[in-house]
Amino acid sequence: MEDLLRVVARPAAAVDGVLGWLGERVGGEVAVLGADAGVESGTAAFPDEVLGDDVTALARRVAAGRVASAVTVGGAWSVRLERIGDRPPYRVLVVAGRRPLVKEEAVAASGVCALLDLLRRAGETDVARREYERKARQVGLGLFMALMAGDAMLARRMSGGAPPPLLDCERLRVHLLWCVPDDQDRLLRAYGDASGFHGRGLMVRCPVYDEHLICLIPEGEGLAGELRGLVGENRGYALGISAPLPPAATAEAYEQARHALAVARNAPDRVAGYRAREPLDRLLPPDVAMGWANTFLRPIDSAPVMTVEITRLAMRFPRAGVARLLGISRNTVTAHLRRVESALGVDLGDIRTRAVVALALAILGRHRDTVPARPLPAATLDDLFESPSVASWAASALQPLDDPARPQLRSTVRAWLEAGADARHAARRLGNSRTTVTARLRVAERLLDRDLLAAESGVHELLYAFHHSGEIRLDGAP
Template identity: 50%
Template sequence: MRGRHGTPPPAGRLDELLYLVGRQAWRPDAGVEGVVDWLHRQLGTEVALVGRGHTVELSTPGFPREILPALAPVLTRLATGRMAAAATEVGAVRVRLEGVGPDSPHRVLVLAGADRLTGQQAAAASHTGHIIALLHRARAADAVFRDYQEKAHRIRVALFMALMAGDPVLARRMTTGAVPELLGADRIRVHLLRCRPGERDRITQAHQDPAGYHGRALMVRCPVYDEHLICLVAEDEHAPPELGGVLRELVAESEEYALGVSSPHPLRATAVAYEEARHALAVAGNTPGRVAGYRSQEPLERLLPRAESLAWAHALLRPLRSLPELTAETTRLALFFPRSGVAALLGISRNTVTAHLKRSEAALGLDLRDIRARAALTLALAVTTLHQDDAPADGRAPVAVPSPADPSPPVPSPTVPSPAALEPPAGDGTAAAWAAEFLAPLRDPRHQRVRDTLRTWVESNADARRTAQRLGSSRTTVAARLRTAERLLGRDLLATGSGVHNLVYAFHFSGEGPRLGRCDPAPDADRAP
C-alpha cells in the first residue's frame, strides 16, 4: 500500500489508522475495507460489518459466517437502536457487537475470536465503529453532493436551452423565483472553451455560487460535444471581467485548450452568440494563441428582399406544416448537429432521429445529405424566424402542430422541388456584395488553391474523399486546406453546419461556383445530417 503521493503509509498504529481514514475520507466511494483490515490486524480477531437484513457487507477472510443465525436476535436489537453494544458467545467463539452510526437501521460491527476482548480492545472496537460511521456519512454526503451538482447542471442546461430558443422570460419562470443574475443582463457574450471532458466539472464548480449558478455568468457542459464548456458572460458594467481572464489563462496553460468568443448580443439572441462562438473556436484552434473572437458579418437573411424572400421561404417550408412539431424541430437541429447530438438534445434515440429525418425528406422531396439542399432549408428557416411576425400569404403559420388526436399523421406525398425552387431571391445586389465580402480573404493569389479546393469540396457535397479524387490530391491535403480556409474566413467548416451553409451561399450569389440547386450526393457522403 502506498500513499496519495506515492509514499508508504506511516508505521505507527495510530498514524496508520489516521492515514487510512484520511485516504478513505478523500475517496468515500472506496468503502471502509482498509479500516476493517486495520482493526483485524490490531486485535487479532475476525471482523464483519453487517447491514440491513443481517447481510454481511464486508468481512475479513476468516470470519465465521455460520454464527450469524445464532446472533440474529442481538443483531436486530442493535440495528433498531435498542442496544448500543453487546458481548456474547456462540459455542467456542467469543463475539463482540457494536452498533455503527446514528441512523436506523444501524449497521453492526461484529468481532469474533477465541478470546474475550479486553477493555482497551473493546474501546478500540467502539472507536473504530464510530470512524466507520463517519466514513459512511462522508460517502453519503459525497453522493448527495454529486447528485446536487448533476441537478444543478441540468437546470443550467434547461436555462441555456430556453435562452437558445430566444425566451428569457421562460428562463426566469424555470428558476421558480431564484433568478440567476445573468438573466438581468442586457447583453451577453458566449465564450466556448474546448478542454478535456473531465475538466469541465472542475472549472464549473470552481466558479459556482451557492445557488448553483455563476453570478452574472452561466457555465454549462455542452450536451452535444464532450470537450466543450459553454460560458455565457454578461456584457455590462456590473459583470466582473475575471471569468474571461480565467478562461484565457486556462488556454495559455494548456495546449489542448482553445477559446472562441462571440460578439455581444441581447440575451434573446443567445443562439446567434453561441453560433458565433462555435465559428470563433474553430478559428482559435488554428491560431498561435488558441483564442479568437468572432469576425462579424451581417447575416444574409437580413439582406434579402423581405417580401420575395418570405414568399420563397414559406413555399419551400410548406410541406413541413403537416408534420409533427418534433419532426420539424429534429430537422432543424440536424442542420447544425450530428444525429447523436440531436438525440442528446431532444432526449430521443438516434434511430428515432433518423425516422423523423426520413419523414421530413419525404415531405420536402429533398435529400438532407445534400449540403446545398440543407443550406437552402437553413436559409428559409432563418428568413421565417427573422420575419416571424409576418404571416404567409395564405395566413397560416409556417409550421403547424398536428392535432392531438392524430399525433403521427401519414407521410404526405413528396413534391420534389425544382433546382430553381431552392434558390432564394437575389434582390438588388446586396446578396452579391455579401458574397464578395465573405470570399474576400481568399482573393489573394497565394490562396488560389484553397479557393479551388473549397469550390470542389462544395461541388462534391463536402466529401473530402471525393474532393481529393477530383483534385488529384490526398485527403490530408484537402483537410489542411480546409483548416486554412477556416482561419481565413473565420468560419467553422468541419464541425458545424452554418459555416458550410455560408460558403454555399457565397459561391451561389457570387456566380462563380456551385448553385443552390440540387446535387446528387454519394450514398457514403461524409456530411450526413
C-alpha cells in the same frame, strides 16, 4: 489513536482501515453487516462460519433497533454485535475473536461504531453534494438550451422565480473553451458558486462535443479574462469568442464562437474573436423571405413540434449529437428526419438541401413573432438573392478565397462543396490527394474565419455565396 486518525485521513479506504485497526486492537476479525445481515465490508480473514443462523438472527434484531448490542457464540468464536448509528436503517458491527472482549476492547468497538456512522454520514453528504451538482448542471444546460431557442422568458421561468443575473444583462458573449474533458469538472467547480452559476455567467459542458466547455458571460465580466488566462497557461486549450449579442440571440452567438474556435486552434495564442458578418437571413427582404419560407415549409406545418426542433438541430449538429442533446436514440432522430424528407420531398443527406432547409427555418425563426401587414408574396429561392445587400454579402463571403498567392483555393473549396463536403471525392475530382484538399480547407478556414470541417453553418454560408455567384446551384427548393 494516532494510527486510527491516519486511517480516517484516507477517505477512499477509511472504512476498511478502521475495521483493520479494530481487528488488530482486539486480536480478532471484524465486519460490518447491512440491514439484511449481509456482509458489506470486513477484514480479509473474517470467518464465514461466524454468521450461523443464531448469530444472523441476533444481528437482524440489532439491525431492526430492538437491541443496541449483544454478545453470543458462533461456532468456536466469541461474537460481539454493536448497532451502528442512531437512526435507521441500522448497520451492525460484528467483532469475532477466540475470547470475549475485555472492557477496554468493548469501549474501542463502541467508539468505532460512532466513527463508522460519521463516515457513513460524510459519504451521504458527498453523494448529496454530487447529486446537487448534477442537478444544477442539468438546470444550467436547460437554461442554455432555452436561450439557444431564443426564449429568454422560458429561461427565466425555469429558474424558479429567482432568475440569475445572466438573464438580466443586455449583451453577452459566448466563449467556447476547447479543453480535455477530464479538466471540465475541475473548471466548473473552480469557477462555480453555491447556486450552480459562475458569478454572473454560466458554464456548461457541451452535450454534443466532449472537448467543448460553453461559457455564457455578460459583456465586461471578469470571467472572460480568467478564461484567456487558462488558455495562456495550458497549451492544449483554445478559446473562441463571439461578438456581444442579446441573450435571446444566444444561438447566433454560439455559432459565432464555434467559427472563432476553429480559427483559435490554429492561432499563435490560441484565442480568436469572431469577425462579424451578418447572417444571410437578416439581410433578406422580410416579406419575400417569409413568403418563400412559408411556402417551402408548409408541408410540415402540421408536424409535431419535436420533429421541427430535431430538424432545426440536425441542420447544425450531426445526428449523433442531436440524439445526445435531446436524450433520445439516433434511430429516433433519423425517423423524425425521414418524416420531414417525405413531407418536403427532399433528401437531407445532400448538403445543398440541408443548406436550403436551414435557411428556411432560420427565416421563420427570425420572423416568428412578425405579423405581416399584407399577404405574403409568392417567391422563389432566387428571388431572395436579388437585393444589393445580398450581392455585397456574397462577394464579401467569397473574397478571401481569391488570394493571388493561392490560385487553387477557390476551385478546391467549390469542388469540395460540389462533392457534398467530402474531401476524398473532391480530391478525386481535382486529381489531388485527400491530404492536399484538407490542407487547403484549413487555409480557407483561417482566411474565412469560419469552421468548415465541423460546423455546418460555415458550409451553408459558402453555398449561399456560390449560389449567388452562379457557380453552384442549390437544389431542392422552389
